[in-house]
Amino acid sequence: MNDAKNKGSVTIVLFSGEMDKAIAAFVIATAAASMAMQVNIFFTFWGLKAIRKEGGLIKGQNWMQKMLNVMNYGHAKKLALSKLNMMGMGPMMLKTMMSQKKVPSLREFIKTAHSLGVKFYPCEMSMTVMGLKKEDFIDECGDVIGAVSYLAKAKDSNINLFI
Amino acid sequence: MDFEIDRTLDARGLSCPMPAVKTALAFEEMGIGEVIEVLTDDPVSKKDLPVWAEATGNKLLGIKEEEKTIKIYLRKA
Numbered sequence: 001m002n003d004a005k006n007k008g009s010v011t012i013v014l015f016s017g018e019m020d021k022a023i024a025a026f027v028i029a030t031a032a033a034s035m036a037m038q039v040n041i042f043f044t045f046w047g048l049k050a051i052r053k054e055g056g057l058i059k060g061q062n063w064m065q066k067m068l069n070v071m072n073y074g075h076a077k078k079l080a081l082s083k084l085n086m087m088g089m090g091p092m093m094l095k096t097m098m099s100q101k102k103v104p105s106l107r108e109f110i111k112t113a114h115s116l117g118v119k120f121y122p123c124e125m126s127m128t129v130m131g132l133k134k135e136d137f138i139d140e141c142g143d144v145i146g147a148v149s150y151l152a153k154a155k156d157s158n159i160n161l162f163i
Numbered sequence: 164m165d166f167e168i169d170r171t172l173d174a175r176g177l178s179c180p181m182p183a184v185k186t187a188l189a190f191e192e193m194g195i196g197e198v199i200e201v202l203t204d205d206p207v208s209k210k211d212l213p214v215w216a217e218a219t220g221n222k223l224l225g226i227k228e229e230e231k232t233i234k235i236y237l238r239k240a
Contacts, residue, residue, distance in 0.1 A: 007219070031180035034187035035218045102176045112184060 009038035011157040013150070017046030017072070019079035019091055019106060025050075025163045026109035032159070033116035040157070041113075042150045044123035047163075048130070049074040050106065051120055051137050060131030068130060076107040076138075114140040121145045166224055166236070169197040175204045175232065182208040183215045186237070190221070193239050198224065201235040209233050 010032040014025045029039045043051050052075040059069040074080070081090040095105065104112065114120070122137055124146045134144055143149075154160050172189050174182040182203045189199055201212060209226060212235045216223045224236035 027180055030184050034180065034183040035215060036187070101178055102181075103178050104181065112181075116184065116187070 007036040007038075008158040009040070009153075009156065010159040010161070011040045011042065011150070011154045012160075013042045013044060013162045014047035014050060015044050016082065016163055017049040017074060017079060018082040019094070020081050020083075021163050022047070022050040022076075022079060022106055023109065025161070026106065026113055028161065029113050029118050030109060030116060033113060033118050038157075039113070039116075039118040040121060040153050041118060042121045042123060042145070042153075043126075045126045046072070048122055048126055048132065048137075049079060050076055051110070051122060051141055052076075052132075053136060053138055054078075056136065059133075059136060062131070065129075065131035069132070072130075076110055077105070079106070110138070110140060121150070123147075123150075164225070164236075166198050166238070168200045168236070169193065171200045171202065173202045174208070175202050177203070178205050179207045179211065183211055186212065186215065187219070190219075190237075190239055195239055198236060198238050201237065203233050203235065204231050206233075208235065212237070 060066040084090040120141045213223045222238040227234040
């Protein structure tokens with residue numbers, strides 16, 4: 001979308017690692033991108049799970065990071081719900097209900113967003129704390145950035161959301 | 164109707180925001196002045212696609228409803 005500059009821009013911080021919240025972020029992101037807006041998503045802390053690659057359970061440099069990454073394991077296809085998780089039954093039922101209504105899955109949303117030019121930025125600081133590297137994230141990811149770079153983008157955006 | 168349809172997008176069965184997303188993707192391949200007919204059964208699209216057209220500077224030519232299918236005509240500006 002070349003004329004993005006005239007159509008405004010949206011910057012979303014995805015802090016939460018739950019499927020429902022990630023889908024909310026991607027619905028807004030893809031809708032905004034369809035309106036030719038420039039869209040940036042800054043993935044931080046638990047939100048990094050949405051763009052983690054599948055597999056590779058044990059990550060990190062020390063035992064605490066390794067434990068955190070095992071306990072916190074997840075990727076776009078494996079995320080809990082913020083409510084009614086019911087030990088994994090909630091996400092399973094919601095996925096079925098969504099596919100019945102032809103709502104794309106989170107993975108499909110990520111692909112669509114990427115093809116529309118939505119930019120994905122993992123948070124450098126969260127990655128350092130958790131012991132994660134750029135290669136632990138899906139190929140759609142852009143540069144790893146810090147808070148200042150995020151703020152520079154947020155400052156120039158018309159719409160800023162923290163999810 | 165005083166326009167010719169250059170392309171039809173069948174977005175039936177898809178829900179928000181996919182009809183707008185698919186329309187945007189179709190518009191990228193279309194030339195200026197071309198008309199698209201979007202078929203949808205999503206009632207939200209009836210409200211959202213005119214807003215989409217306005218926000219993106221394209222033109223809404225009309226909306227027709229036939230039973231469950233809503234037909235939305237848009238011209239690329």
